């Protein structure tokens with residue numbers, strides 16, 4: 565049973581784990597923007613048991629701003645499933661999610677919504693598409709570019725940024741993606757795009773300008789961790805979408 569029966573105009577879901585540095589700014593930026601765009605909106609934080617002061621900060625804001633709500637995730641390491649859970653709890657015309665450290669990009673919500681209104685069901689923010697501008701540590705950027713090209717070569721889609729934690733779905737697209745999602749952590753971002761691609765949904769990218777604020781350097785351990793996460797998930801996605809075609 566869904567928690568809210570009435571229809572929202574816009575739902576923003578923010579997954580968090582230890583985001584005390586960014587979450588306040590993220591919520592106030594998005595609330596300021598959304599209050600100018602909609603009467604009926606919600607900002608939902610889905611937290612994976614942060615051990616810093618994220619939960620206290622959000623609870624404090626939610627006492628003051630009625631549009632803000634916090635949900636607690638079962639366990640850490642299920643970011644994709646958490647985003648879907650947060651979205652599924654509400655009935656909305658538009659569903660958007662955004663990583664907490666992307667807060668300077670909140671104003672791009674307007675561009676994503678504009679694109680959606682022009683007839684797209686899935687609108688993706690892109691840090692690599694034409695017109696975008698990005699500063700990221702070189703090693704991380706190179707890995708991310710290689711990952712996107714690999715996905716393009718394997719599946720034939722033209723998306724330039726699969727893993728950007730900032731996407732907007734129409735109600736219809738969200739329902740289909742929700743129904744078909746199997747990945748529950750990082751790979752879900754790519755899986756959601758592949759579901760939309762194979763189901764021939766109308767999908768486009770919006771370029772964003774973004775400066776990575778969290779990790780100014782990429783250590784070799786971080787890179788190895790990424791490889792260990794994304795190689796197996798690519799194999800799983802390959803099997804599902806190209807071999808068993810179960811979608």
Ligand SMILES: Nc1nc2c(ncn2[C@@H]2O[C@H](COP(=O)(O)OP(=O)(O)OP(=O)(O)O)[C@@H](O)[C@H]2O)c(=O)[nH]1
Pocket residue numbers: 578579580581582583610611612637639640641642643646647662663664665729778779
């Ligand atoms: N619910 C939930 N959120 C998470 C979890 N892990 C990370 N997050 C949140 O998911 C978003 C993306 O995480 P990041 O750590 O920024 O991931 P990233 O962008 O790939 O890596 P960075 O380059 O370090 O920023 C952030 O808002 C995190 O707080 C988790 O296990 N569960």
Ligand SMILES: [Mg+2]
Pocket residue numbers: 663665778
């Ligand atoms: Mg990040």
